[in-house]
Amino acid sequence: MEVFKYHIYLCAQPKPEWALSCAGCGAEQTLAELRSQVSKSGLDSEVQITTCGCLGLCEKGPNLVIYPEGVWYCGVTSDKVAELVASHLKAGKPVDGFARTDLAGMKREIIEHLLKVKARKEYMDRSGMLPEGVNNLMRGFMESRIMLSAIELDIFSAIGPGSSAKQVAKRIKADPRGTETILNALAALKLLSKTGDRFHNTPVTARDLVADSPDCGRPAMMHTVHLWHRWSTLTEAVKKGTAVELVEMKKRDPKVTRAFIAAMHKNAWFSAPLVVSAIDLNGVNTLLDLGGGSGAYAIAFARKKPNLKITVFDLPNVIPLTRKYIAQAGLERVIKTQAGDLLKDQPGKGSDLIFASAICHMLSPRENISLFKRVRKSLNAHGRIVIQDFILQRDKISPRFAAVFALNMLVNTKAGGTYSGKEYLDWLEKAGFAQAKIQSLPGPTSLVIAKKK
Ligand SMILES: C[S@@+](CC[C@H](N)C(=O)[O-])C[C@H]1O[C@@H](n2cnc3c(N)ncnc32)[C@H](O)[C@@H]1O
Numbered sequence: 001m002e003v004f005k006y007h008i009y010l011c012a013q014p015k016p017e018w019a020l021s022c023a024g025c026g027a028e029q030t031l032a033e034l035r036s037q038v039s040k041s042g043l044d045s046e047v048q049i050t051t052c053g054c055l056g057l058c059e060k061g062p063n064l065v066i067y068p069e070g071v072w073y074c075g076v077t078s079d080k081v082a083e084l085v086a087s088h089l090k091a092g093k094p095v096d097g098f099a100r101t102d103l104a105g106m107k108r109e110i111i112e113h114l115l116k117v118k119a120r121k122e123y124m125d126r127s128g129m130l131p132e133g134v135n136n137l138m139r140g141f142m143e144s145r146i147m148l149s150a151i152e153l154d155i156f157s158a159i160g161p162g163s164s165a166k167q168v169a170k171r172i173k174a175d176p177r178g179t180e181t182i183l184n185a186l187a188a189l190k191l192l193s194k195t196g197d198r199f200h201n202t203p204v205t206a207r208d209l210v211a212d213s214p215d216c217g218r219p220a221m222m223h224t225v226h227l228w229h230r231w232s233t234l235t236e237a238v239k240k241g242t243a244v245e246l247v248e249m250k251k252r253d254p255k256v257t258r259a260f261i262a263a264m265h266k267n268a269w270f271s272a273p274l275v276v277s278a279i280d281l282n283g284v285n286t287l288l289d290l291g292g293g294s295g296a297y298a299i300a301f302a303r304k305k306p307n308l309k310i311t312v313f314d315l316p317n318v319i320p321l322t323r324k325y326i327a328q329a330g331l332e333r334v335i336k337t338q339a340g341d342l343l344k345d346q347p348g349k350g351s352d353l354i355f356a357s358a359i360c361h362m363l364s365p366r367e368n369i370s371l372f373k374r375v376r377k378s379l380n381a382h383g384r385i386v387i388q389d390f391i392l393q394r395d396k397i398s399p400r401f402a403a404v405f406a407l408n409m410l411v412n413t414k415a416g417g418t419y420s421g422k423e424y425l426d427w428l429e430k431a432g433f434a435q436a437k438i439q440s441l442p443g444p445t446s447l448v449i450a451k452k453k
């Protein structure tokens with residue numbers, strides 16, 4: 001029994017490059033047109049539209065089936081939707097010559113198609129072709145690089161309300177052929193739309209990547225553009241077991257540091273209030289945000305407990321940026337800052353809680369134990385350390401993000417990495433902490449919480 005008068009199942013199944021599919025034949029445009037025509041015809045409360053997997057007639061897509069009658073239509077390109085809606089859904093009459101009536105023929109086609117696909121797969125396997133997923137993994141950098149170059153060239157800002165490739169090339173001071181090629185690829189990736197010879201930002205790129213948008217994330221995304229260069233040294237770093245040609249954080253180009261802290265801020269701005277809400281601040285009057293970066297967490301702590309005495313500790317070249325972010329939040333009188341080096345200083349004397357977010361992965365196991373020992377001395381009796389990081393399971397292969405992020409540390413630090421919960425608990429015990437426990441958070445990070453013995 002149908003809940004709605006009609007229920008349409010539209011196949012939107014993407015397939016490997018070598019296979020024909022509804023997605024490849026324009027199912028997305030058909031879906032958009034179908035939704036729009038159904039709405040325009042006042043049928044929203046009578047027609048339910050669901051995208052579905054393969055219906056077996058992939059060479060004839062986009063395909064759909066309309067229930068309760070179970071009428072099949074093949075080759076429903078967007079230009080055919082208006083007639084289908086008017087005839088089948090409004091007038092209750094399947095479209096003559098378009099609705100499939102030859103059920104036996106259809107069944108034969110589906111079976112023939114299945115056998116063809118099976119034979120093709122077997123042939124590809126025999127001829128040693130890489131499975132699609134593995135091939136995509138290997139080539140994934142191409143699409144990533146297109147986006148990074150577009151960010152680097154500030155293409156989305158240059159497009160403005162809509163521009164031709166020639167206009168964009170002039171604004172970004174680049175070659176017209178090169179510019180047109182990357183614009184077409186960006187449109188293929190759905191990061192832009194293209195009408196005639198004009199390119200337009202999508203709602204997402206207009207909000208997140210155009211310089212005059214209040215939500216523009218480009219300054220933060222430049223950090224990923226910089227990471228690309230570090231990741232290109234991965235092979236060498238694997239051979240050496242450490243980052244190659246590394247510039248110490250405190251000596252980095254200000255432009256690189258600005259992008260790094262902007263990226264930390266963008267990530268933390270969303271997650272900090274959620275993380276801070278999971279931390280018990282009962283009895284906590286003084287708090288150190290160790291390697292606090294932009295101060296996003298310190299700001300969230302100050303908002304959660306307004307009379308808390310908070311200090312953000314970070315490198316001398318970062319603290320001026322920290323102060324800027326704290327001032328933007330209007331908390332410059334509430335949150336103090338302190339410049340130093342967490343590898344040798346002992347910050348946070350007299351703290352009830354030391355918070356270290358995304359710090360331990362920059363350090364080696366030995367450096368972490370040494371840091372925990374030093375900051376333990378700074379804590380008041382019964383003070384706590386709260387660490388936030390990407391924490392691995394014992395097998396070190398999951399969660400996937402944490403396992404991949406370990407390589408980000410291999411290429412970017414002398415001896416950093418991602419560590420298992422067990423490692424954190426062992427180090428904290430060695431450093432004189434008790435009752436250490438892991439607290440899961442929604443998202444890719446967890447907390448490790450321990451009390452001073
Ligand atoms: C990955 S960021 C994390 C920032 C912030 N805690 C957060 O979660 O958003 C690491 C921070 O540690 C700081 N840092 C790195 N090495 C440091 C050192 N030797 N001494 C003090 N701070 C350091 C960096 O400047 C940066 O702000």
Ligand code: FES
Nearest residue numbers: 011022054055058
């Ligand atoms: S991909 Fe749509 S019917 Fe197979």
